[in-house]
Amino acid sequence: MNISQSTSILQPLNHIIYPLRNYQAIIIHPDVPGGRCSGSLHIDTLAAVFSSDAFTYKIPLSALNISAGGAGNRFIFLKNESQSQISIYTSDKAILKDPVLQSDSQFSPQINEARKTLGSLITGSLLVVVLLLGLIGALYLLKDKMVEGLASRVPASWERAAGDKLFNALSLQYKFIQNDSLKKEFMRVGAPLFKQVEKEGYPVSLYFVKDPSINAFALPGGKVIIQSGLIDNAKSWEEVMGVLGHELAHVTRRHHIRGIINNVGIYTILAATLGDVSALAGTFASFGGDLASLSNSRTFENEADETGWDYLVKARINPKGLISFFETLKKDNQSKMDTLVNKNVDLSFLSTHPNTDDRIAHLKKKQKETKGSFNPLPDTFADFKKKLLNKY
Ligand SMILES: [Zn+2]
CATH class of the missing domain: 2.30.29.30 (Pleckstrin-homology domain (PH domain)/Phosphotyrosine-binding domain (PTB))
Structure with missing residues (x-):
């Protein structure tokens, strides 16, 4: 040394x-x-x-x-x-x-x-970074699954509260058509369909609104708002029930709830998934009935078309009414559809995505695979239409 x-x-x-x-x-x-x-x-x-x-x-x-x-x-x-x-x-x-x-x-x-x-x-550090990025990517891929899982754990009371807030917000802009006998008639015709939805825990209640838009939408919990323009432009009960089947499928598939959850950050979603769904309580408490936050995604629309179709088949109502309604709309009312699509009405039956042609093509494929017999719905639609439209 x-x-x-x-x-x-x-x-x-x-x-x-x-x-x-x-x-x-x-x-x-x-x-x-x-x-x-x-x-x-x-x-x-x-x-x-x-x-x-x-x-x-x-x-x-x-x-x-x-x-x-x-x-x-x-x-x-x-x-x-x-x-x-x-x-x-x-x-x-x-x-x-x-x-x-x-x-x-x-x-x-x-x-x-x-x-x-x-x-x-x-190289090791790079590997860690790559793994982390992969994990974040996987998290986003898993997001839909997590949101779906969380939506199924959301208490019915939160769902009803969100539906009520939306309903209150809509009540301010709509003029309801108050007519119990028309409502009763509609409920009677659609009973086999509504029974399918009620089986999943959602009692259906109807509201007619004076509005020329060709539209209907269902709110979390099972309230359905039907605009008079939809009845005016439909040709049969089957067409109207086709639309209703789709709308009610949004309710049973909890699309609105999934939409609300989707808007919170991935970390809140992860925390609620790994922990307790109560992590989302604040999100629901602060939900103010904001329609814009609930626009339906392509996935939700396709899922609602699929599920709605299945409800109609189970109800023995011919589901091809949904296809013919789309085709009627395309043929007779292209300009009306264009204005609707341009308005990009949230929650609307005719959303901008997926486009109507894709939906028709998909439903036609489904029609080919569908087996079973159907019970014709009563021949009272023209009469019902006249009575409803006379109400304004
Ligand atoms: Zn829809």
Whole structure:
């Protein structure tokens, strides 16, 4: 051990003058109180020199071994090959480019090896980043599933409260047609369909609204609002029930609730999924009956078409009414549909996506696969239409 050898700022090496570089370092040495201390490290032409206020230690270049290691392979270790219990280490990777070490070819293999070890750390970090990104991606892919799972855990009371808030908001803009006998007639005709929905825990209640828009929508909990324009533009009970089947499927599939949950952040969704659905209580409490937040996605529309179709088949109501309603609309009322679509009415039966042609094509495919017989609905639609439209 060499103690207290003075070091000059410049050291000669093979007649070339290198400026000395200093690296922050720590030494592990049995003679140091506590077994280790920090100081500075430099390489001169003869040795790697560690020095602190009270302690100096040199590893002759002939015995010097360089390697990368330590926690996460983040450090460069300098060891004396003949004194294995002693080592100096630094986190300053610049030491691998030290001019003295660079100029001495005996260190090249060790330096290359150390770089590789450090490189694997970078590769490792990259891998962690890639894995994290993958995890976040998977989280987003799983989001729909999580939202669906959460929606099924939302208490019925929250759902009713959200439906009531929406209903109150809509009540301000709509003029309801109050007529119990028309309502009763509609309920009677649609009874087999409504029974399917009630089986899933949603009692159906109807509201007719004086509005020329060709539209109907159902609210969370089972309230259905039918605009007079829908009745005016339909040709049969089957067509109207086709639309109602679709709308009620939005209720039973809890699309509005899923829409509300979808609007909170992914972390809240994750927290509620892993923990308790009560994490969403605030979201529902602050839901203000905002229609705009509930526009239905393509997935929801397709799901509602599918499920609504299945309800009609189970109710023995011919589901092709939905197809013929779309076709009637397309043929006779393209301009009306365009205005509707342009208005982009939220929650509307005719949303901008998916487009009507896609829906017709999909339903026709479903029609081919559908087996079973249907009970014709009463021949009273024209009469019903006249009575309802006379109400305004
Ligand atoms: Zn819809």
